[in-house]
Amino acid sequence: xxxxxxxxxxxxALLVVAGRPFLDxxxxxxxxxxxxWGVTLVAFTEGLSAVRALSISGMLVLWGGLSLALAWAVWxxxxxxxxxxxxxIPPGWVERLLLLGxxxxxxxxxxxxxxAPPNTYDAMTYHMSRxxxxxxxxxxxxxxxxxxxxxxxxxxxxxxxxHLQVLTGGDRFANLVxxxxxxxxxxxxxxxxxxxxxxxxxxxxxxxxxxxxxxxVMQASSTQNDYVVSFWLVCLAVFVLxxxxxxxxxxxxxxxxxxxxxxxxxxxxxxxxxIFAFPLMVWMLLVRIRRDGLRAWRVxxxxxxxxxxxxxxxxxxxxxxxxxxxxxxxxxxxxxxxxLSSSSLVSVAVRNVALHLGARWSAINAxxxxxxxxxxxxxxxxxxxxxxxxxxxxxxxARSAYQEDVAANGWHLGLVVLAGVAVVIAxxxxxxxxxxxxxxLLVTGFGLFSLILRWQPWHSRLHLxxxxxxxxxxxxxxxxxRWLGPLVALGLMVATIPWLLFSETKPLxxxxxxxxxxxxTLYFAMRPxxxxxxxxxxxxxxxRGCEAVGLLMDENGFEYPLWVLMGSWGGGxxxxxxxxxxxxxxxxxxxxxxxxxxxxxxxxxxxxxxxDDVAVNGLAYRRVTGTPFLFLxxxxxxxxxxxxxxxxxxxxxR
Numbered sequence: 001x002x003x004x005x006x007x008x009x010x011x012x013a014l015l016v017v018a019g020r021p022f023l024d025x026x027x028x029x030x031x032x033x034x035x036x037w038g039v040t041l042v043a044f045t046e047g048l049s050a051v052r053a054l055s056i057s058g059m060l061v062l063w064g065g066l067s068l069a070l071a072w073a074v075w076x077x078x079x080x081x082x083x084x085x086x087x088x089i090p091p092g093w094v095e096r097l098l099l100l101g102x103x104x105x106x107x108x109x110x111x112x113x114x115x116a117p118p119n120t121y122d123a124m125t126y127h128m129s130r131x132x133x134x135x136x137x138x139x140x141x142x143x144x145x146x147x148x149x150x151x152x153x154x155x156x157x158x159x160x161x162x163h164l165q166v167l168t169g170g171d172r173f174a175n176l177v178x179x180x181x182x183x184x185x186x187x188x189x190x191x192x193x194x195x196x197x198x199x200x201x202x203x204x205x206x207x208x209x210x211x212x213x214x215x216x217v218m219q220a221s222s223t224q225n226d227y228v229v230s231f232w233l234v235c236l237a238v239f240v241l242x243x244x245x246x247x248x249x250x251x252x253x254x255x256x257x258x259x260x261x262x263x264x265x266x267x268x269x270x271x272x273x274x275i276f277a278f279p280l281m282v283w284m285l286l287v288r289i290r291r292d293g294l295r296a297w298r299v300x301x302x303x304x305x306x307x308x309x310x311x312x313x314x315x316x317x318x319x320x321x322x323x324x325x326x327x328x329x330x331x332x333x334x335x336x337x338x339x340l341s342s343s344s345l346v347s348v349a350v351r352n353v354a355l356h357l358g359a360r361w362s363a364i365n366a367x368x369x370x371x372x373x374x375x376x377x378x379x380x381x382x383x384x385x386x387x388x389x390x391x392x393x394x395x396x397x398a399r400s401a402y403q404e405d406v407a408a409n410g411w412h413l414g415l416v417v418l419a420g421v422a423v424v425i426a427x428x429x430x431x432x433x434x435x436x437x438x439x440x441l442l443v444t445g446f447g448l449f450s451l452i453l454r455w456q457p458w459h460s461r462l463h464l465x466x467x468x469x470x471x472x473x474x475x476x477x478x479x480x481x482r483w484l485g486p487l488v489a490l491g492l493m494v495a496t497i498p499w500l501l502f503s504e505t506k507p508l509x510x511x512x513x514x515x516x517x518x519x520x521t522l523y524f525a526m527r528p529x530x531x532x533x534x535x536x537x538x539x540x541x542x543x544r545g546c547e548a549v550g551l552l553m554d555e556n557g558f559e560y561p562l563w564v565l566m567g568s569w570g571g572g573x574x575x576x577x578x579x580x581x582x583x584x585x586x587x588x589x590x591x592x593x594x595x596x597x598x599x600x601x602x603x604x605x606x607x608x609x610x611x612d613d614v615a616v617n618g619l620a621y622r623r624v625t626g627t628p629f630l631f632l633x634x635x636x637x638x639x640x641x642x643x644x645x646x647x648x649x650x651x652x653x654r
Contacts, residue, residue, distance in 0.1 A: 005168055021077055032258060059163060113220065152322065185210060196241075285300055438473070605623075
């Protein structure tokens with residue numbers, strides 16, 4: 001298992017070592033190597049997928065060959081490597097203690113990531129389920145499914161999980177993708193602090209601020225993708241700042257190449273990157289126009305070409321399936337604000353801020369909620385305006401939860417606001433043009449987010465990149481005080497302890513501690529009520545020797561645990577789980593038409609509209625259990641004329 005992981009990670013380590021003699025330090029080498037490794041992984045994934053060879057043998061050949069080539073390059077440059085210095089330890093004892101605390105925090109999160117399985121709701125419905133389908137298909141091409149998020153959502157983070165899962169034969173290291181993104185982001189934001197004019201203490205304080213973001217602590221041991229996109233956006237910011245200071249020549253082209261690669265990887269990971277990256281790209285273009293005039297188009301073309309090439313295969317699949325690059329139009333209508341107006345911007349922005357003000361005390365939440373409603377009444381706005389609110393959602397102040405989807409970053413929000421004000425009013429900070437501009441870009445990113453996306457109660461998760469990118473601004477401001485900065489940093493680390501110990505999905509302490517539960521149980525942390533029904537269903541399938549199973553699921557179907565339970569049989573074959581479509585009471589197909597080549601030995605359904613009898617590809621099935629509904633073949637029924645997915649069997653057939 002560990003050997004398989006090393007096969008994929010060895011090229012990354014070699015890239016860092018090989019690139020160090022040509023860059024300004026180990027931090028630069030790590031970020032450049034990470035982007036190069038990410039682009040390589042995407043190329044390997046799409047290349048193997050094109051010939052349906054996403055297998056351990058194909059990956060071993062490609063990653064092994066790359067490792068040999070890089071090892072040869074490192075050997076060729078061994079003289080230059082001997083002259084490079086190792087990373088320096090901060091000189092002050094305060095800084096060393098703070099970094100020691102961060103190391104402990106990150107270490108505990110790493111243990112959580114290894115011990116706990118993927119178990120967030122999104123992981124169970126589409127993050128991990130799509131990986132299971134890709135492995136079985138040997139390809140990342142779109143496949144029949146009623147959970148269409150498995151298809152159109154950007155797949156960048158899951159591509160990394162895919163390689164780790166194939167090379168190790170399981171999902172033990174799946175959570176480490178987010179955790180390693182946290183670690184790499186800490187390196188990146190420390191470099192950002194230096195670029196923006198901060199000293200060594202500012203860099204250390206920046207690392208503490210970024211490491212203690214509650215939402216980041218929650219996500220670092222999960223398979224969500226917000227920390228992955230945060231890291232690529234940090235790389236993008238670092239490279240844009242470097243490109244902005246390049247006078248020209250070949251160096252400009254190289255850094256434009258890295259900007260395009262980081263942008264492409266961010267867009268391939270999460271669609272919110274389009275919003276957060278836009279201000280950075282405008283800044284880059286304006287700086288190049290000011291310096292190069294009309295020749296700036298060369299940099300722009302290079303950046304866009306690289307980013308487009310990285311996303312082209314996935315965009316092409318969406319275009320073929322939905323006629324749109326980002327997915328079906330219905331999804332865009334669902335999440336995008338109906339009107340791009342100032343009133344919509346203010347309403348969504350106020351509610352987005354309120355998400356981070358949730359407390360553990362109901363009285364404080366009631367006061368904050370009343371304030372939000374008062375602001376809306378004063379401005380003549382409707383709090384739950386359907387034009388700017390996700391369908392079916394209503395604003396209410398919820399109790400702060402130790403959970404990956406809704407964790408609030410209240411203390412960090414206050415620090416970000418105060419730091420932004422300090423940058424504007426403090427003359428020494430106001431004279432730093434790059435710092436002022438960068439702070440303005442973060443505010444612009446939040447404004448664009450609130451202008452474009454309808455409000456929903458899970459937006460705090462999507463704000464993580466903004467908090468990570470804002471950490472250098474906070475660190476630089478805190479570093480101006482001799483003791484204020486370290487005291488605030490210490491307070492943040494203490495305040496983070498509950499988030500670390502009492503996670504709702506992977507708690508370290510308490511009766512539900514993951515140390516007292518088996519891995520199988522932890523998969524059902526979000527839906528414990530489904531554990532026994534799923535086990536009973538899979539036991540029935542095992543007794544029948546049934547491995548080819550059809551799935552009738554709604555868009556929130558809890559699919560991945562079925563792959564886990566069926567894959568743990570230890571038998572000779574591999575389970576086949578295939579979505580076979582679903583028709584509602586009006587006869588409309590829910591999701592894809594289904595896999596018409598599959599004749600399953602059983603059908604599992606989670607959709608509430610399913611009847612007692614269904615027909616799949618000419619075979620009839622009768623329901624034998626409750627949720628999840630298990631259907632077994634019903635002999636003696638002739639439904640050979642049925643094509644196009646399952647339907648309720650007619651009364652005559654019954």
